[in-house]
Amino acid sequence: MRSKFLACSAFLLAASASTAMAEETLNVLTWEGYTDPSFITQFEEESGCKVNATYVGSNDDFAPKLTAGGGVYDLIIPSIDTTKLMIDLDFVEPLDTSKIAGWDDIYPKFRALDGIQKDGEYYGMPYAWGAIAFMYRDDAFATPPTSIADLWREDLKGKISLWDDKSAIYVAARKNGDMNIYELTDEQIAKAQEALAEQKPLVRKYWATAGELVDLYKAGEVVISNTWAGYQSSLLADEGIKVTEFIPTEGAEGWMDSWMVVKGTPNKDCAYKFLNMQLSELGQCGVANVNGYSASNAAAAKSCMTPEQFAALHQDDPDYLDSLLMWAPLGDRFEVYTNAWNAVKAQ
Incomplete structure (x- = not known):
């Protein structure tokens, strides 16, 4: 009985120690x-x-x-x-x-x-x-891009990337001239969705992480995208890749x-x-x-x-x-924006 008691006590002490460590x-x-x-x-x-x-x-x-x-x-x-x-x-x-x-x-x-x-x-x-700026590889442009519309250029097909996030709706809305990006109507969201669907064949990949976008630029697979200002550009600079961040004429988030x-x-x-x-x-x-x-x-x-x-x-x-x-809270429109972006990716 005593051995069982000691074994049980040891188990409880171990469990308590494990809980304390977990906390x-x-x-x-x-x-x-x-x-x-x-x-x-x-x-x-x-x-x-x-x-x-x-x-x-x-x-x-x-x-x-x-x-x-x-x-x-x-x-x-x-x-x-x-x-x-x-x-x-x-x-x-x-x-x-x-x-x-x-x-x-x-x-x-x-x-x-x-x-x-x-x-x-x-x-x-x-x-x-910070800002959600835009970025390009210096060696890919004789004339620096200045507009969101540059992410829709046919001559850059397969070299474009966009963040895999509902904020893609914000980008497309600004391209369409709709600047009230956090209070878009159903019609304006539909227009943004259409613009993104038109862009999709031009996109090399929708980037999900900073490292993923950096790798795409390093490999030369992407030459223009949006970016977390200051972050990916500094990682690329460390790799000897010259890129330039810019705020497009349509503004940045x-x-x-x-x-x-x-x-x-x-x-x-x-x-x-x-x-x-x-x-x-x-x-x-x-x-x-x-x-x-x-x-x-x-x-x-x-x-x-x-x-x-x-x-x-x-x-x-x-x-x-x-x-x-x-950026501002979307309230009960959050799901509408998210569904619109997911619908683009599902096409």
């Missing part, structure tokens, strides 16, 4: 670069919290993955056009901003956005921001990503340690150096960036966002 692991649903070892390793060593990252290639990935098993994740980081959906679907919980050092140093423009708050409470912590705590996470202590790190100099310059994105905490950015980097990332000019078509 020290943060599972995050995130974008490439946001948990890069260059700064996450230091966080893990100092906090005792291990970070396990699952990557998304589109904001359209968050809802299906959380629906399939929300308890798998502790933190997510959707963009501002998707954060409201996460709140409305009850996937995330309100933040205790008193536990986040540097909260008051976040750009007021970002803290004021409706997409990260509800009923007087914040659900999202702004982290990084702006985005802002926010960390959100998944409702009911058992790892809340580590989650808040992680949020504080991401808003500190370590996390803010981490994402700027890895992804080339702008940071949301101006004070942290100024203390860890060179003056040249600070200016290049528009950290001293948050009104730069006013020149962009900042």
Whole structure:
């Protein structure tokens, strides 16, 4: 009997230890670069919290993955056009901003956005921001492209790529002259869908990840596309591939990503340690150096960036966002946009 008791006790202790260890692991649903070892390793060593990252290639990935098993994740980081959906679907919980050092140093423009708050409470912590610019290989163009329409050029057939995301509807709508891209009518969405269907035979591949687009450019299979400004171009520069980013005459979208705590996470202590790190100099310059994105905490950015980097990332000019078509929640139109894009791909 005593041996059975000891065996049972050992099993329970092992199970408890296993649970404790599991609770020290943060599972995050995130974008490439946001948990890069260059700064996450230091966080893990100092906090005792291990970070396990699952990557998304589109904001359209968050809802299906959380629906399939929300308890798998502790933190997510959707963009501002998707954060409201996460709140409305009850996937995330309100933040205790008193536990986040540097909260008051976040750009007021970002803290004021409706997409990260509800009923007087914040659900999202702004982290990084930038533009969805366009990009081309320098050696493929005698005359630099300037318009979205260049992604519909017959002479570039098989050399064009577009992000595999519902934002393709935004791109096609602007090409059609419809600038109210987050409030498109059914007719305007149908027109955008038609334009994308016309473009499809010209497309080499719809890119899903930063690495995939970089490989397409490196191989010379793609010479023009849209891009996460600052990121893929820097990766290509490291490979010796000369590319140029540009804002087309029809304008570019702006985005802002926010960390959100998944409702009911058992790892809340580590989650808040992680949020504080991401808003500190370590996390803010981490994402700027890895992804080339702008940071949301101006004070942290100024203390860890060179003056040249600070200016290049528009950290001293948050009104730069006013020149962009900042992503906005689509509300009950989310499914309409997503279905329209999926219908194009299914053709």
